[in-house]
Amino acid sequence: MFKELDPILHSQLRLAVMSILISVKEAEFTFLKEKTNATAGNLSVQINKLKEVGYIEVTKQFHNNYPQTICKVSPVGIEAFEMYVKALQEYMNPGRQ
């Protein structure tokens, strides 16, 4: 029996954001926008969804008089991401456990 893929992560932009954040300690919103080629609006919506489920932590602050949004993956997010990858691997290699 296959595990159901996490619907929060099984979306292109949210998965892209999580994959970047899992590889670094923290990243600015502008960095995520640059790497995913997403529009600010769409990225903002998806980041909020990830924040609502507790997968990422978002800090808003001012840096040199400019607003700065810093995103960081949470322990819950790391666990969810690992489960998602594991589930994907099971789909790809159904014989293996």
Place this chain on the structure above:
Amino acid sequence: MDNKNNPLSQEESLLLISQMINKAKNSYHESGIGPMLWGTVITVCSLVTYCQIKFDFRLPFDIWLLTLFAIIPQIILVAREKKKSKVRGYDDLVMDYIWSCFGIGIFLLIFINANIIEALQPVFSHYKELTGQKSMITYRSFSTSFFLLLYGFPTIITGGCRKFKPMLWGGILCWICCVITVFTPNDIDMLLTALSAGAAWLIPGIILYQKNVKGKVTNV
């Protein structure tokens, strides 16, 4: 990525994950200016000291004071790079600590050496009377080995952890030269120090700088 909420196949998901991880990994990097600065300063100081010993002349100031002046641009460089950086990697803090400890360690070693030289000065002054040997040893001929030992530590760790081979090999060369300088006189020690600093910092710094200029970023 506006239509990025489309359903994904399992293969597409895995591909996207690996692409994004690679993009993130290749995004935090150094400009190479810091290693170039220190590589140049230490190489120049060593070569000038070599010439002073070899051609028997003295500059009106200690050339190694250049290292003190190099700290100012280094602080400005680090502050600028941190300001520009939009992402922080997991090992950034570790690297900051390693290189800060290295810098402080060098100054502690200079302080220790100065005190040892002062304490052993009477022995060196009466070396011929005490041993009957003509040639006189100096503590300075061994102190270079300690410096090269220290140079190797952060360089090997950085090169190894960030998978940047030129720096890793440069660090290993520092340790090889560290062993050789135990058996060589002061002038050769200085040549080996110049070689080590060039290989450990100057050349890797130039490689990093060129990659940055070309836009080929690397995760160092």
